Amino acid sequence: MSTRPITTREIQLVAYPDGLPAESDFAVVERDLPALRDGQLLVGNRWVSIDPAQRVRMNPAAAGYLPAFALGAVPASWAVGMVLESRLAGFEVGDLVLHNAGWQEHSIVSLAGGRKPRVVVPSGRIREVDFLGPMGWPGLTAYAGLFDVGELRPGETVFVSGAVGGVGSLVVQLARRAGARVIASVGSREKARFAVEDLGAHEAICYRDGDIRDLLPAVATKGVDVYFDNVGGDHLEAAISVMRPGGRVALCGAVSSYNSAGTPGPSNLFLATAKGLTLRGFLAWMYEHRFERSNAYFGGLIDEGGLVSPHTIIEGLDDLAGGFIGMLKGSNVGKAVVRVG
Amino acid sequence: MSTRPITTREIQLVAYPDGLPAESDFAVVERDLPALRDGQLLVGNRWVSIDPAQRVRMNPAAAGYLPAFALGAVPASWAVGMVLESRLAGFEVGDLVLHNAGWQEHSIVSLAGGRKPRVVVPSGRIREVDFLGPMGWPGLTAYAGLFDVGELRPGETVFVSGAVGGVGSLVVQLARRAGARVIASVGSREKARFAVEDLGAHEAICYRDGDIRDLLPAVATKGVDVYFDNVGGDHLEAAISVMRPGGRVALCGAVSSYNSAGTPGPSNLFLATAKGLTLRGFLAWMYEHRFERSNAYFGGLIDEGGLVSPHTIIEGLDDLAGGFIGMLKGSNVGKAVVRVG
Numbered sequence: 116m117s118t119r120p121i122t123t124r125e126i127q128l129v130a131y132p133d134g135l136p137a138e139s140d141f142a143v144v145e146r147d148l149p150a151l152r153d154g155q156l157l158v159g160n161r162w163v164s165i166d167p168a169q170r171v172r173m174n175p176a177a178a179g180y181l182p183a184f185a186l187g188a189v190p191a192s193w194a195v196g197m198v199l200e201s202r203l204a205g206f207e208v209g210d211l212v213l214h215n216a217g218w219q220e221h222s223i224v225s226l227a228g229g230r231k232p233r234v235v236v237p238s239g240r241i242r243e244v245d246f247l248g249p250m251g252w253p254g255l256t257a258y259a260g261l262f263d264v265g266e267l268r269p270g271e272t273v274f275v276s277g278a279v280g281g282v283g284s285l286v287v288q289l290a291r292r293a294g295a296r297v298i299a300s301v302g303s304r305e306k307a308r309f310a311v312e313d314l315g316a317h318e319a320i321c322y323r324d325g326d327i328r329d330l331l332p333a334v335a336t337k338g339v340d341v342y343f344d345n346v347g348g349d350h351l352e353a354a355i356s357v358m359r360p361g362g363r364v365a366l367c368g369a370v371s372s373y374n375s376a377g378t379p380g381p382s383n384l385f386l387a388t389a390k391g392l393t394l395r396g397f398l399a400w401m402y403e404h405r406f407e408r409s410n411a412y413f414g415g416l417i418d419e420g421g422l423v424s425p426h427t428i429i430e431g432l433d434d435l436a437g438g439f440i441g442m443l444k445g446s447n448v449g450k451a452v453v454r455v456g
Numbered sequence: 457m458s459t460r461p462i463t464t465r466e467i468q469l470v471a472y473p474d475g476l477p478a479e480s481d482f483a484v485v486e487r488d489l490p491a492l493r494d495g496q497l498l499v500g501n502r503w504v505s506i507d508p509a510q511r512v513r514m515n516p517a518a519a520g521y522l523p524a525f526a527l528g529a530v531p532a533s534w535a536v537g538m539v540l541e542s543r544l545a546g547f548e549v550g551d552l553v554l555h556n557a558g559w560q561e562h563s564i565v566s567l568a569g570g571r572k573p574r575v576v577v578p579s580g581r582i583r584e585v586d587f588l589g590p591m592g593w594p595g596l597t598a599y600a601g602l603f604d605v606g607e608l609r610p611g612e613t614v615f616v617s618g619a620v621g622g623v624g625s626l627v628v629q630l631a632r633r634a635g636a637r638v639i640a641s642v643g644s645r646e647k648a649r650f651a652v653e654d655l656g657a658h659e660a661i662c663y664r665d666g667d668i669r670d671l672l673p674a675v676a677t678k679g680v681d682v683y684f685d686n687v688g689g690d691h692l693e694a695a696i697s698v699m700r701p702g703g704r705v706a707l708c709g710a711v712s713s714y715n716s717a718g719t720p721g722p723s724n725l726f727l728a729t730a731k732g733l734t735l736r737g738f739l740a741w742m743y744e745h746r747f748e749r750s751n752a753y754f755g756g757l758i759d760e761g762g763l764v765s766p767h768t769i770i771e772g773l774d775d776l777a778g779g780f781i782g783m784l785k786g787s788n789v790g791k792a793v794v795r796v797g
Contacts, residue, residue: 269688369726380721385688387737389522394735396728410482
């Protein structure tokens with residue numbers, strides 16, 4: 116008796132967005148599921164991730180960055196699902212796996228093409244969805260960005276933009292626990308309250324209250340040692356102006372520029388020379404060797420009930436595109452995920 | 457019998473330049489030499505340095521950078537001179553010292569205010585003027601910038617802008633000897649020939665032949681691992697576009713922006729995230745602990761006749777301002793110095 120599905124549904128990118136994506140740039144398509152070949156898994160997805168950085172790969176001329184997504188194909192993204200059929204050693208039917216085959220009900224996963232799938236094990240308070248957040252690549256991004264790239268030391272001041280987002284919300288809590296003073300930047304007064312009262316930031320700035328280049332110096336009166344940059348643009352310029360000598364900038368994302376090409380960089384970059392600043396870009400996979408450590412840290416925190424791990428949950432693939440657009444507009448709090456199953 | 461001078465001549469900054477400085481922004485002023493206090497040296501200068509970075513401190517609003525030079529005061533600069541009178545332990549009359557008291561015939565030097573004076577000893581082929589170049593702060597800038605900041609490894613490709621200038625000409629030779637492939641950017645065909653034939657660059661680009669963002673990719677077809685940035689602006693943008701994954705940018709200077717405020721930064725800085733690039737600003741004094749090592753390296757090279765160490769020599773303080781302006785316009789080759797004595 117086989118329960119193997121015959122068809123599946125997937126989200127395809129059908130047009131390259133101009134500026135903010137529109138729902139018409141995406142289509143929900145039903146198609147046949149091919150038979151597995153050796154070395155492949157069939158995975159029934161339960162959760163898929165939507166990430167601001169995916170927007171970059173919807174620019175056909177994103178030359179030098181990761182390759183642009185092809186039209187008519189499924190945009191790659193992280194997903195957690197259950198193995199329904201396995202022709203890949205080390206994976207059994209019933210295993211829960213984290214993979215990056217994307218926005219679809221069923222994925223055919225192999226070791227080639229993209230990051231390797233990993234078996235993940237929810238236990239205690241650690242839920243399936245956490246593997247798209249603190250127990251997954253966003254967690255590693257926060258952990259490696261703050262400690263390996265940002266080289267945070269106790270007693271320093273950290274500035275975080277996008278501070279209630281999927282990565283930012285983890286960075287705030289991580290930095291606070293590491294003994295840093297934490298300044299958060301967010302897009303609304305309500306988010307500012309959340310950043311301070313729930314996540315533990317010492318101060319929060321709503322960047323819509325004015326120009327961040329005026330707002331930040333008024334709060335960061337003693338300067339900033341580490342800037343965890345999720346947005347780029349004016350935020351980066353503001354941070355550079357208040358960085359302390361020897362300060363570090365972890366260039367994690369630049370969501371402010373994802374919807375446009377050729378955004379001018381910070382006009383005060385010459386200060387990096389005078390103050391001996393380091394700006395270092397990174398993607399989480401460059402620090403894959405720190406995954407166990409990051410998982411141990413966040414796993415412990417979740418188990419003891421010490422982590423605030425907000426999610427914005429989109430129900431089903433049909434609403435995925437709308438959720439993705441909403442995230443780019445800054446309307447979500449925490450990690451945005453789509454419940455597929 | 458005293459030969460102590462009673463008066464001295466100095467260059468004062470009398471107006472903050474708007475754009476490229478004019479000679480009228482400077483004045484040669486004669487004034488009385490005060491008596492020495494305890495802890496001071498009277499130094500008769502023989503060579504003083506003119507450096508592109510001094511232009512930055514002639515912007516009154518260079519907030520966050522080094523403090524602006526005061527009007528009516530002598531701009532600080534490196535100088536080599538002889539001790540004429542000493543009330544400072546460790547310094548004897550007749551010692552040759554490297555200090556940073558600036559554009560004047562006689563300097564009163566102490567351990568406070570600026571970098572400490574250092575006794576320097578010309579010997580063999582090492583001349584007095586070399587202490588303003590390879591044996592001094594420009595040498596340390598090249599050495600620390602390439603190895604400590606740029607973390608150059610053998611077999612890598614280095615791109616150097618301002619490649620026949622005081623620092624750049626040393627960087628080209630250092631990188632070549634370290635086993636790197638060296639691409640030089642300069643402002644004329646003649647300088648390009650010099651960079652290749654005399655300094656040993658593998659390729660040289662005259663940035664006036666077109667847009668460096670087109671010229672560099674055509675030459676750096678296999679990418680660049682280390683960019684030693686003396687000019688900023690379009691050069692930095694061009695370099696970022698061709699940097700290899702994990703590449704390093706040593707932000708040493710940004711002469712392209714010194715005559716203007718608020719120059720837009722590179723519009724492709726988001727590539728730093730995708731490629732895991734590190735951009736690190738530095739000033740030589742941040743690597744003062746490497747001075748002995750840098751001196752040993754360059755001293756050995758000079759002694760064996762293995763260093764090409766070009767200078768542009770300006771004769772006397774009266775021509776200093778003109779020489780400084782000429783340097784900012786890019787008309788000199790090698791380290792620009794003023795012979796005072």
